Every structure is written in C-alpha cells, then in structure tokens.
Amino acid sequence: MEELATLLAEIKPETKEEELDNVFKDVATKLMSEFVIKKGDDIFQMVEIEFYWYSPNHRDLSVYPRKSEARNWFLHPSGVDITLKSDIIKDDGDISDGDISKLRQRWEDAKKNQEEDYSKKSSYGGILIRTLRKLTPNNDPADMDSFIVGPWNCSDALFDYLPCDGDADAVKFMLPIIEKKNIDGIMPNLKDVLPNDYICQALRSGIDDTHTTEFYNKPYCFYVNKQYVRGWEKGAFPNKPWNKRTQDLQHCNNV
Numbered sequence: 001m002e003e004l005a006t007l008l009a010e011i012k013p014e015t016k017e018e019e020l021d022n023v024f025k026d027v028a029t030k031l032m033s034e035f036v037i038k039k040g041d042d043i044f045q046m047v048e049i050e051f052y053w054y055s056p057n058h059r060d061l062s063v064y065p066r067k068s069e070a071r072n073w074f075l076h077p078s079g080v081d082i083t084l085k086s087d088i089i090k091d092d093g094d095i096s097d098g099d100i101s102k103l104r105q106r107w108e109d110a111k112k113n114q115e116e117d118y119s120k121k122s123s124y125g126g127i128l129i130r131t132l133r134k135l136t137p138n139n140d141p142a143d144m145d146s147f148i149v150g151p152w153n154c155s156d157a158l159f160d161y162l163p164c165d166g167d168a169d170a171v172k173f174m175l176p177i178i179e180k181k182n183i184d185g186i187m188p189n190l191k192d193v194l195p196n197d198y199i200c201q202a203l204r205s206g207i208d209d210t211h212t213t214e215f216y217n218k219p220y221c222f223y224v225n226k227q228y229v230r231g232w233e234k235g236a237f238p239n240k241p242w243n244k245r246t247q248d249l250q251h252c253n254n255v
Helices: 002-008 017-034 100-113 151-158 168-174 230-234
Strands: 035-039 042-055 073-076 079-083 124-134 147-149 177-180 199-202 221-224
Touching: 002 017, 002 177, 017 035, 017 042, 017 199, 017 221, 035 151, 079 151, 124 151, 124 221, 124 230, 147 151, 147 230
Parallel strands: none
Antiparallel strands: 035 042, 035 177, 042 124, 042 221, 073 079, 079 124, 124 147, 199 221
16 A cells, blocks of 8 residues: 555654654554455454664664565564564675674674664664554443553454465455555544544553663554543553553644
C-alpha cells in the first residue's frame, strides 16, 4: 500500500535525533487513526505502539538488528514489529557481505558495554504493537472484551496459524494486512474529528539503562488517549501506559 510506504518513509537514517520525537508522533497518530490491521474477517485498531530505531543519528541499542524493507512483519522474542526500512551497510566495520548475523553478534557485545557507535553506517528498526482493539459490529470503545493487551498477545492474535502447505487462498485469508480506513470507521464516537489530545506518550515498557543509557527515558510509546477508549481504562489489564510509565512526562500532547 503506497500510503503506508509513504508514511513509514518519514523515518530516515538522516533524520536528526531532535527531530525524531515529532516524526514518531506524526507516524503514530496516522497509524492509529487512519489504518487498521485486517486478518480474515477480523479488523483491529492499533491503540498502543512503541518505536525502535537505530541509525547513525540515533544510536538506540535497545533495537533488534534486522535487514528488511519497510512494511514487513518482523516476529521476534518481544512480539511483532512493523518494519522500517532497515539496511545493513556492507562496508560497516567487518560486515563485508552485509551479514545480519555478524551485526547481531556485535550488537549483543555492544549492549554489554553500551558502545552506542558499534555500527557506523547501518540503520534499522520497527514499530512494536503493544495493544490492539478489535472492531466489533457495534464498535464500542467502552467494550473491555475488544482489547488485546501486551505484545505477545497481539502477536498471537495476528499470527496464530498459517497453512503448512502454502495454500494461497488460505494464506491470503490468514495473513494480517494493514489497510487504510477513515477515522469514522475506526472511532465513530469521534464523529470524524480527530481531537488534539488523541495521542498520548509514555516510556517504553521494559526498557531501562541496561538496554540503552541514552534513550531508555525517551517517551517513544504512543497510545490512544484513555478517554477515547474507555474499555481499556476500565479493564483489569496490566501495564497500562498512563500509570507508572508516564513518570513526570506531560503524556498527552497536542498533535
């Protein structure tokens, strides 16, 4: 989908660190108000996502190295990402052939000593899906049962089964795809108007200074304001981003 490719292309290796918060916010706002994930007959809204991006201008060691075009799914030990364009540069140190396994080993070693410049030229990353809301027939954001909370639960919901024999019709039905959708089709309670406080920010879950000393305290988690998704607020779900992870942040921002 060209609209999704254009949106994800806003995050580039040359983007300066001080510009990325606004870029992340713009991408997050659009992903959670203009796009949905369709899997078979089910449609999901993304309501909480986290950004992970390593580049020469943003050396975040918490990011799993990967080599991929944008718009792919990337399943990893922490859940599932929407990939950003991720390039392993062939002349980056000893990565003479662009081998991702070599970069991952160097990354593991670099994390131990927080050697943020371990990779001089490569850039890679993705957007972790932390919480989904299934759009039920009545599409009520106050419905607690419509929320899927936690990155592993989201990954399981999107990638529970795929056919072993590669049946094309089955794959097409079972593989999740991202589609464009108008805001009134996602959040009819907003009456086709996106409020200024629609998106909030928090710290990423589980990231501390052992992962990245420079970026662990950055508010790179973005989520739909709880007042617009009351079911998420009312439900007995763990690790809600507006609780401990907001700290002293002004966590709901105008966009």
